[in-house]
Amino acid sequence: MEESVLSNQAAVIPADTMLLSAEGETYSARIRGEPLLQMPEDLYIPPDALEVFLEAFEGPLDLLLYLIRRQNLDILEIPITAITRQYIEYVELMKAFRLELAAEYLLMAATLAEIKSRLLLPRSKDAIEEEGNDPRAELIRRLQEYEQFKEAALQLDELPRVERDSHLIHAEHPDMKQVKPLPEVDLKELLLALKEVMQRVELTTKHQIVMEPLSIRQRMTEVLDKIRQIEFAEFSTLFSAKEGKLGVVITFIAILELLKQALIDIVQTEIYGTLHIKALSALPEE
Amino acid sequence: MQIEQLKKIIVGVLLSASEPLSLERLGVVFDENDKPDNKQLKEALAELCTEPVADVIVIKEVASGFRAQIKIDYAPYIIKLWEEKPARYSRAFLETLVLIAYRQPVTRAEIEDIRGVAVNGSIIKTLFEREWIRVVGHKELPGRPELLATTKKFLDYFNLQSLDELPTLDEIHNLDKAVASLEHELELDGAENLEVIQNEEIILA
């Protein structure tokens, strides 16, 4: 492929960007050839600046929009030829500076070239119907869609936002003591838990777990409590006449159960002497 | 409870909170026997939202509830207090965000289609880190790409109550009409085309 000389850069890049030298100076870039191996020497703007300028575009659509808007053109009337030429010049610049983003731009260049080629072909009315839309229509649709969101992004940036416009308040709390509440338990939950354990036990074991009436269990605890306080308790002191016969029986069963579980011992120092209850275990110190 | 007293309590509570409070959470602060009903609470909040408190504090309803913020008039002073200037977002960041906001639920590929460039992974990462976007599902496509949507936190940040409050998109010109006129043009401009061809040959030659 032959080289194309891009001249009058000032016409391509808007004057206000002041990127390239004034009129008369030119530089060469290969089209469809190998990438330029050397930076053009006649640029008086450092390549970084150009890079910044080109990177200011958010993509091929953005660049295309810029070119159209710069010339105050309606998207609907894009002069594909002129715009494509300018577009490709930009892409060449990018290639020259080996910017990473060139691939997407090249794709757009190809699309533009394709649209152009299709426009160049004489077409009958039938052909138009067959092919459907004007080849520009899809590009226009994309450009308009992109422009919508580009605008929306700018508007979003204008919305008052936290950190910049809306400052949240960090008022100190008055001094207060914070209480962390303890979890609450409902008796129902507790009973359900027990039922579940029991069902599980029934499933996994053959023997039934027999639980004594709670009054006996409670009394066992009470007896243990008493002998813990005085180490040796006189047998009779464990009973209270106030509780009546039933109370006595419960206490007695509790003592027997404790005995059976080897938790206590009953000591009698002489025949018919006083019975003493002694804890078999060293009791915890508190 | 008197509405004036109710308003003061609400302000005090909102000032102490580090996040917007919903009506329900605000209700929690009152004793059972002193609890305003929802109507009273709403009325007090409505009044608070209309007028700044002490000309400094603005009560605002955002997506996740009510919050107290400082009247925008004082932002210039507050900013000076900070060493760092508030973050500015790049256009790529804003465009990606705005596409997720307006097109949600949306895949990355769909965002890329519209913007014409690959979506920057670190932008998506930042959006997730700020909890402005979240994954709401997967599209039934090869690779099951994630469907992205915005969060309440995003709305809160931009002082919005709902997505409806985002600026409306400028209407797309009626495309059918545009295309029709183009086609009409095409039929007429055979001669012009010729000129174009000549022009182009110079350029692309």
Add this chain to the structure above:
Amino acid sequence: MQIEQLKKIIVGVLLSASEPLSLERLGVVFDENDKPDNKQLKEALAELCTEPVADVIVIKEVASGFRAQIKIDYAPYIIKLWEEKPARYSRAFLETLVLIAYRQPVTRAEIEDIRGVAVNGSIIKTLFEREWIRVVGHKELPGRPELLATTKKFLDYFNLQSLDELPTLDEIHNLDKAVASLEHELELDGAENLEVIQNEEIILA
């Protein structure tokens, strides 16, 4: 600058700051051409310190400068906001507790026998912390395991006069009807339960 305007700016700036601000730092927020002198600033601050702003905000001078805080009157409301919702106990916790209640005095090994799984140490610890269980002795076995029993506090918590008031096991067996309705009730927040339990197991693990 008018002192009223100055006071508003100070309030706004103090409310936005997360730490007390010294006189010098407060001075920073003003434009050079609009800067109040130290005397004015002090005067404004002195006035602010005397009277609550909007009857809600108190400006206070502390060691490192001035700060805005919420009037103490609103503390009771704010506390409620901060109260964490009490967690719920895990199933393992409830089973351990109920077995101690029904089988007391009981060792951990015995509980483990019945439940078929090891008793979690932190559950026992929590039960001690709530003073719902106590050690009533040691069993004469290798290792002299502690004998656990419930306390008066346990009874108080569940509004029981004595353990007798707990349903007998037979009653619990036949409780199916009653339990069915209970279960229905509990199922309503079953999902929540599950989550909490999982949480706890992580914590308690």
